[in-house]
Amino acid sequence: MFTLGMRESSQSSVYLQFLSAPELEALLHCSYTGSISLTWNSIFETTSTALQLQNQPALGLCFSFLQQEINPHSCLDVASFAEAFGIIKLLDHAEDYILRQFQKVARTPKFKDLPARTLFKYLNSFSLCVPSELVVFRAVVDWIQAKPKRRLKLAKELMKTIHFPLMTFKEFKEVQALKLWSNHSLQELYEAIFDDFCSNEIETQTKCRIYLPKESLVLSGGDQISEDLGTRSISKDLWFGNSLRNHMGIKKAMEWRRLGEMPQPARFSHEVAVIQGQLYLLGGKKYYGTGDTLNSFFRYDPLENTWEELRSMQQARSSFSVVVFESKLFAIGGKCHPDYIETVEQYCPTANSWSFCCSLDLPLGGHVARVFAGQIFVSGGLNDDYDCLSSMFSYDPDKGSTYLENMTRPRALHCMEAMGDFLYVAGGLSQTDSASIVDMLACEMYNPKEDSWTCFSPLPVPHVGAGSAVLEGKFYVLGGYSQEDYSDTKMVHRYDPAAQLWENMGKMPGPNNDLKACVLSLPEHLRLCPE
Known part of the structure; x- marks a missing residue:
């Protein structure tokens, strides 16, 4: 018998520690009472030995x-090792990383040593994620030039994996400047590439690079105004983003597919959360009257494509916020007509029960709560006097609120998401010194370590009451409306922190006001054959 323990050092090295295991001693080449550091210099040898001995605890580590x-x-190296030993799960993880981080991987020296068949597999994958076709072109050229005598014969087939019409004129100038074209044998290939880039054919103009993300943006509910501005309609539809597409120039778009319907009734100003791959839907309003606020609560299982009704909240809520914190779900504040409320209640999934916890300091609605760095942060919102707030505070279910540095401007019905080391805040409405309500285009991010705010690129259009989510390191703001002219914002924008700019991702698939967005893993049969 033996035991294994794992701890992590400041250098992120994993240690195996054991008591009485001759087999494990042989595996790890050290004494019974010692420990060794698993580093990149030793991990493949250690893993292969553990595979030979089928030592499951060591393999797991x-x-x-x-x-x-x-x-x-x-x-x-991880992908090559996993493929050689038939470790499918590890191979999938490594290749998923390569395809997502292709731009960075292509700059490494080891990329130039890839076998041709492996390179073609990555370049032709629908999961290849690149910001532009120039990234693919540079990777192909670097790979060819590493061993030109052997690889020039593959240039024609490799160039077919690059969608040249999707390049901007500035990007294509780099293609034209390539010294490789001075090789007489490549003149015909260059002319074909130039013709492809300049083509005006409809088929060429509709080209795009399709990227299938590992997870999907899922939208639920919401409402919208009719074209004649006379009526509003409420939705019970669910949509998901099946793919991301880079079109010609800098144009981008999302392909949306209908996932199905939420349980009755249709709703808006509700909330959603994801726990262990399942979608939780709660609260909101079913219409615009006084008794239309909901406390109902449902769970969606994407593997079974089924809904289950759970224990209702103790208090009906709309325009509230929900977070998952310490394996529980917290419904924070909101509005129960006609008043905003300060109550907070928590849901325990194992007991399927709700209980009240420490209330907020004041009634609050139209705010946003998010979990970041082990704390619940709450920004902005409207108080009982319908004043926009600039507050930012951390909330503890047992101790209550601790106020932090205010945002630079009051803000409500906005979006906030955690990315990297910051909380990003965008959209919503604000209030001027004369008490006028205006659209809020300015954006800012909060640094919890320094308790400070910094501005970043403003939104190009208003997004009041929009949905938001983070997908693969980018901040999505979906739909909403303009408070100033009451027009619907039927667009999706995403913020790329690396490029420090907002990208237009095309139109919304359905109702766009007071909807909710989340990120969810969907099984292949739903992605390929939605209802």
């Missing part, structure tokens, strides 16, 4: 190390 510590310089 080795696989955990490989998955947690993978980086652009090591991922190709």
Whole structure:
């Protein structure tokens, strides 16, 4: 018998520690009472030995190390190792990383040593994520020029994986400047590429690079105004973003597909959350009257494509916020007509029960709560006098609120999401010194370590009452409306923190006001054959 323990050092090295295991001693080449550090210099040898001995505890730690510590310089080695030993799960993880981080991986020296068949597999994958076709072109050229005598014969087939019509004129100038074209044998290939880039054919103009993300944006409910501005309609539809598409120039778009319907009734100003891959839907309003606020609560299982009704909240809520914190779900504040409320209640999934916890300091609605760095942060909102607030505070279910540095402007019905080291705040409405309500285009991000705010690129159009989510390191703001002219915003914008700019991702698929968005893993049969 033996035991294994794992701890992580400041250098992120994983240690195996054991008591009395001759087999494990042989595996790890050390004494019974010692410990060794699993580093990139030893991990593959250690893992292969553990595979030969079928030592499952050691294998588990080795696989955990490989998955947690993978980086652009090591991922190709991990994929090659996993393929050689038939470790399917590890291979999927490594290749998923390569395809998502292709731009960084292609800059590493090991990329130039890829076998041709592996390179073609990555370039032709629908999961290849690149910001532009120039990234693919540079990767192909670097790979060819590493061993030109052997690889020039593959240039024609490799160039077919690049969608040249999607390049801007500035990007294509780099293609034209390539010294490789001075090779006489490539003149015909260059002319074909130039013709492809300049083509005005309809088929060429509709070209796009389709990227299938690992997870999907899922939209639920919401309402919208009719074209004649005379009526509003409420939705019970669910939509999901099946793919991301880079079109010609800088144009981008999302392909939306209908996922199905939420349980009755249709609703808006509700909330959603995801726990262990399942979607939780709660509260909101079913119409615009005084008794239309809901406390109902449902759970959606994407694997079974089924809904289950759960224990209702103790208090009906709309324009509230929900977070998942310490394995529980918290419904924070909101509005129960005619008043905003300060109550907070928590849901325990194992007991299927709700209980009240420490209330907010004041009634609050139209705010946003998010979990970040082990704390619940709450920004902005409207108080009982319908004043916009600039407050930012951390909320503890047992101790209540601790106020932090205010936002630079009051804000409500906005979006807030955590990315990297910051909380990003965008959209919503604000209030001037003369008490006028205006659209809020300015955006800012909060640094919890310094308790400070910094502005970032403003939104191009108003997004009041929009949905938001973070998908693969980008901040999506979906739909909403303009408070100033009451027009619907039927667009999706996403913020790329690396490029520090907002991208237009095309039109919304359905109702766009007071909807909710989340990120959910959907099984292949739903992605390919939605209802």
